[in-house]
Amino acid sequence: METAYLHSFLLVVDSGSMSEAARRLDLTPAAVAQQIRALERELHVPLLARAGRTVQPTEAGHQLVQRARNLLREVSDLKAVLGSEAAGGELLVGTINTALHGMLPDILAAFVKTNPGVKVFLQSGTTALLYKAVQQGELDAAVCLYPPFALAKTFDWMPLREEPLVLLASSRLARRDPHELLRTSPLIRYDRSLGGGKQADRYLRAAGIVPQERFELSSLLAIAMMVDRGLGVSVVPDIASPLLDRQHVAKIPLPLPSEPRRFGILWQRASPRLRLIQSLVQSAAGLRVV
Template sequence: MEISQLRYFLKVAEWKNFTRAAEDLLVSQPALSRSIGKLEDELGQPVFERQTRSVVLTEAGRLLQSRAEQILSLIEDTKSEITDDGRTGRIRIGAIPTIAPYFLPGLLQAFAESSPEATLTVQEEVTEKLLQRLAQGEVDVALLALPVSMQHIEVESLFDEELLLAMPAGHPLTSKKRIAVADVRPYPFILLDEAHCLSDNIVSFCRQKSFHPVSIEKTSQLATVQELVALGHGVSMVPEMARRLDHDPRRTYSSLSAPKPVRTIAMAWNPYRFQSRLVERFKDVTREYRFPAAV
């Protein structure tokens, strides 16, 4: 049994699909299938039950998944502990798409200034996928929005961020000094799809106000939401950090009347993995970093 076989096996278990796992691993699907086949031959029984478009773990596969995660974590942690000098090494940062393009550039620059010899890699994923990567040791630190449902993950709140009402320029609500949630009821809403926690934040806030936004369009990119707003397809709620980088005159942003909708930005990591001095330094920089004020 080889380490590469265990890595391949875990990736197929994660995606529940050979094609997608192969794309993630940057290997051909036949090579991946051969590796899993050899693993099953060695174990004497299948680890996956093949279905039409997906695979599911067998009982033996579930046991192997647990052991494989432990084995690979132990190998990675051993390497990290041996080479931990607090200056060099690699940190794998994960962030959700509604944080990554806005918050990460400045944070990574701040960390690079304090630790110029370190290597940083970034993975942008939706929350569920990011938490899986944390659990499997593929990400060292993740930046996401609360709530976080996965157990055995350490989470530290960093700051609250206001969600602003995004409207096309000239929208009737732009003339109001105070905009209440009730004022938004008549207008169609644009949301990110269900995979994004930002949509959960928005819907949860609206439900507290006895208002369920009727979504006419859904997309996977916040930039697309902003563009649809500019084109007059509807209104939306957008994080403050995204507004600060938006200088398009075709749309405008306003705060809703108190209590204002917010989301909590947090940092998460796997406490059962070795935390190198370099990772701890990154956490400290993240705690101290302040997003630049709007220009």
């Protein structure tokens, strides 16, 4: 069975379109259709069915999807273990959104200089989802928060940055008392399902502040934009992102002590792509601020 055909099949399923899969593969739709038909002949079952303007996997196609993903991953791992990808290969990296807008582009810029032939796939998500994906071998490494529990001995971790909580307010309010602002201004709350949002909620409770809540959302950059537009103030981790420089906002230190948000790189010590992971870690080491 041609693994390239399985890859084409997965692209069709993920995109829902033969044409889109062909575009990503730099092939004609007819060539992709021919590959799918070859798979169907070999497996003796139809794998795709038309659903309006899109294509959807049949029952057999659904059964093939996860097995095909696992098989392609195993093939890639085998190549990595045997060293046939010394000059190239692929790396699957998970990331929290704030790292995407902050340190990660600089880390990747350093990484590709020393690994120009490596294909890097990025997947964003929460720390909990990324941890589970690394644990199950679905990701090679993750740039995420330190989990709220002790890491298993099979994991390794390199801290990258610690971010204390700050009050984000319009720059014209920079000299005002932060607790007074929190009591009198609408609050743009950082999502309490996330680590930083939970920390912010604990701070407000410790300070005895009952805020006037206006919004609750998970994007720190969107929160900064709302603060810039005068929609309220927010308690958030002190992230480093050049995108924040475009907003007219002030980061005001908070009076009470709080646990900083810690994030870094997480990976499995026995990963078959350990060489590439270590290169990624080395690329990040020069950017650490902890």
